[in-house]
Amino acid sequence: xxxxxxxxxxxxxxxxxxxxxxxxxxxxxxxxxxxxxxxxxxxxxxxxxxxxxxxxxxxxxxxxxxxxxxxxxxxxxxxxxxxxxxxxxxxxxxxxxxxxxxxxxxxxxxxxxxxxxxxxxxxxxxxxxxxxxxxxxxxxxxxxxxxxxxxxxxxxxxxxxxxxxxxxxxxxxxxxxxxxxxxxxxxxxxxxxxxxxxxxxxxxxxxxxxxxxxxxxx
Amino acid sequence: xxxxxxxxxxxxxxxxxxxxxxxxxxxxxxxxxxxxxxxxxxxxxxxxxxxxxxxxxxxxxxxxxxxxxxxxxxxxxxxxxxxxxxxxxxxxxxxxxxxxxxxxxxxxxxxxxxxxxxxxxxxxxxxxxxxxxxxxxxxxxxxxxxxxxxxxxxxxxxxxxxxxxxxxxxxxxxxxxxxxxxxxxxxxxxxxxxxxxxxxxxxxxxxxxxxxxxxxxx
Numbered sequence: 001x002x003x004x005x006x007x008x009x010x011x012x013x014x015x016x017x018x019x020x021x022x023x024x025x026x027x028x029x030x031x032x033x034x035x036x037x038x039x040x041x042x043x044x045x046x047x048x049x050x051x052x053x054x055x056x057x058x059x060x061x062x063x064x065x066x067x068x069x070x071x072x073x074x075x076x077x078x079x080x081x082x083x084x085x086x087x088x089x090x091x092x093x094x095x096x097x098x099x100x101x102x103x104x105x106x107x108x109x110x111x112x113x114x115x116x117x118x119x120x121x122x123x124x125x126x127x128x129x130x131x132x133x134x135x136x137x138x139x140x141x142x143x144x145x146x147x148x149x150x151x152x153x154x155x156x157x158x159x160x161x162x163x164x165x166x167x168x169x170x171x172x173x174x175x176x177x178x179x180x181x182x183x184x185x186x187x188x189x190x191x192x193x194x195x196x197x198x199x200x201x202x203x204x205x206x207x208x209x210x211x212x213x214x215x216x217x218x
Numbered sequence: 219x220x221x222x223x224x225x226x227x228x229x230x231x232x233x234x235x236x237x238x239x240x241x242x243x244x245x246x247x248x249x250x251x252x253x254x255x256x257x258x259x260x261x262x263x264x265x266x267x268x269x270x271x272x273x274x275x276x277x278x279x280x281x282x283x284x285x286x287x288x289x290x291x292x293x294x295x296x297x298x299x300x301x302x303x304x305x306x307x308x309x310x311x312x313x314x315x316x317x318x319x320x321x322x323x324x325x326x327x328x329x330x331x332x333x334x335x336x337x338x339x340x341x342x343x344x345x346x347x348x349x350x351x352x353x354x355x356x357x358x359x360x361x362x363x364x365x366x367x368x369x370x371x372x373x374x375x376x377x378x379x380x381x382x383x384x385x386x387x388x389x390x391x392x393x394x395x396x397x398x399x400x401x402x403x404x405x406x407x408x409x410x411x412x413x414x415x416x417x418x419x420x421x422x423x424x425x426x427x428x429x430x431x432x433x434x435x436x
Contacts, residue, residue, distance in 0.1 A: 026244065026326060102325055105378060108244060114382050146395045150376065153392065157375020158368065160323060164332050174371065177364045185399045 005217075011049045012096070014039045015063060018056040019099030027057065027109035057103065057112045064090075064100035065120055068212065075194050076132040077187055080125065081179050084155060085202035086209055088171045091159055105160065121152040129186075142186045154178060172202045223435075229267045230314070232257045233281060236274040237317030245275065245327035275321065275330045282308075282318035282335055283342075286430065293412050294350040295405055298343065299397050302373060303420035304427055306389045309377055323378065339370040347404075360404045372396060390420045 017039035021030050032053055036046060050056045066086060070079045090097040103109060104117045125148035132138055158178055162171045179197040187195065235257035239248050250271055254264060268274045284304060288297045308315040321327060322335045343366035350356055376396055380389045397415040405413065 023325075105323065105325070107241075107320055107324065108326060118379055118382060147399070149379070149392065150395050150399055153376035153379035154372035154396070155375065156378060157373065158371035160374060160378075161336055161367070161371035164336060174367070177368050178372070181365070181368055181403045182399060185402050 007049075010041065010045060011059075014041060014046055014049055015056070015059050016096050016099075019060045019063075019096055019103070022057070022060065022103055022106075022109075023099055027103060027106060027112055032056075054111070057109070058116075060096070060100050060103050061112070061114075061117050062100070063096045064104070064117060065124075068216070071208075075137060075191055076128060076135055077137050077183065077191070078195055080128045080132075080151075081183070081195060081197055081201070082205055083124075083128075084151075084175050084179060085172065085205050087155070088159070088168075088175045088202065089206040089209060092168050092171055101156075101159065105156065118152055118156075121155075122148045125151055137188060137191050138186055139188060147186055151182065154182070172199045176202065225267075228259065228263060229277075232259060232264055232267055233274070233277050234314050234317075237278045237281075237314055237321070240275070240278065240321055240324075240327075241317055245321060245324060245330055250274075272329070275327070276334070278314070278318050278321050279330070279332075279335050280318070281314045282322070283338060286434070289426075293355060293409055294346060294353055295355050295401065295409070296413055298346045298350075298369075299401070299413060299415055299419070300423055301342075301346075302369075302393050302397060303390065303423050305373075306377070306386075306393045306420060307424040307427060310386050310389055319374075319377065323374065336370055336374075339373075340366045343369055355406060355409050356404055357406060365404055369400065372400070390417045394420065 014035070018030075018035045021034050021038055025034065030053065032046070035053075035056065036043060039046065050059060064087070066083060070082055070086075073079050073082065087097075091101065100117070103112065104114050106112075106114075122145075126144055129138065129142075129144045129148055133142070133144060138144075155175070155178065158174045159168065159171060162168045162174050176197055176199050183195060183197060184192060232253070236248075236253045239252050239256050243252065248271065250264070253271075253274065254261060257264065268277060282305070284301060288300055288304075291297050291300065305315075309319065318335070321330065322332050324330075324332075340363075344362055347356065347360075347362045347366055351360070351362060356362075373393070373396065376392045377386065377389060380386045380392050394415055394417050401413060401415060402410060
């Protein structure tokens with residue numbers, strides 16, 4: 001394995017261990033020592049990647065953001081939907097993404113900047129919506145910031161509810177319902193019929209994402 | 219003070235203390251003894267109202283539900299909006315309601331039935347939507363359960379985001395944005411213009427609620 005690939009694997013293993021310990025012990029009570037034991041790495045290896053427990057928290061929080069660029073779509077709003085579907089897939093199948101969202105929503109983690117992931121999502125959605133607006137895809141009354149914030153908050157809530165009610169088993173369906181309810185309120189009617197907001201789309205994206213991930217991590 | 223009124227006050231004081239200790243210590247680590255100290259009541263008084271710590275948790279969770287019936291409206295969907303606005307007001311001004319929602323969303327509280335409050339909200343919204351459907355207020359494609367679940371989940375998320383970003387200062391605005399985005403996707407166009415989904419409505423309801431509460435607790 002090339003040195004860089006090994007470093008990426010080690011970094012991820014440390015993050016996964018940190019995330020697990022944060023979830024089990026609560027962030028505030030977790031010590032670096034406990035993370036070292038769980039990860040089975042040396043102090044030197046951990047500090048090569050992360051300067052402090054706060055830095056580890058930032059790394060865990062960052063893991064919920066998409067790790068590769070979205071495939072551009074002819075209708076920009078399709079990218080907003082695709083991103084939502086992909087996050088649902090990653091929440092279902094990637095423990096680190098689940099731990100990241102859990103940490104962001106953990107009201108006991110008082111010394112963590114839990115606003116940062118919300119701001120990152122809002123920024124990313126605002127960018128998509130701004131392009132969509134420039135292309136004439138949005139209804140005239142739509143406020144980009146309000147919509148980006150609504151979508152981030154609503155998404156955070158439906159994934160929490162799905163987790164609590166059924167361990168996220170129905171998350172793709174819930175995300176499809178959210179999109180099918182939200183998009184008609186922001187998208188021009190002419191383009192709306194061109195969007196694919198179905199669970200079938202979600203499953204197709206998941207297959208492509210997994211294949212691409214396998215290639216990258218090969 | 220009549221005996222019944224005093225009992226209600228004591229019960230609420232115990233619940234508030236329990237909620238505070240749950241939030242500070244985490245539900246799992248909290249002992250009944252700690253709640254007794256905080257509430258300043260005797261063991262006998264506490265056990266008169268609550269059989270166990272689990273029973274206290276149920277009482278705290280239950281406090282987020284509206285404590286008086288909604289005023290009936292000529293358009294049923296207005297009641298859905300009014301309920302959302304009133305909860306926002308209560309989240310801003312009632313520490314027990316905040317603690318109740320925090321406990322329901324606390325992933326560390328593993329021995330609490332955190333699904334119960336979600337189910338209670340979904341049931342209540344489903345009832346409103348079912349009446350709205352029977353009255354012909356809903357667009358034909360609307361699925362009552364999907365919509366009730368979407369709304370409960372989305373609401374839970376936007377209030378969490380509002381708390382994290384600004385201590386719920388902008389919550390009335392965010393709830394108005396949610397309603398203004400959601401309702402056009404479920405309500406017939408003819409009735410939509412008859413709905414008041416503005417922050418002004420939220421403020422008016424808050425004033426009426428506070429006055430009614432003062433009368434009840436006189």
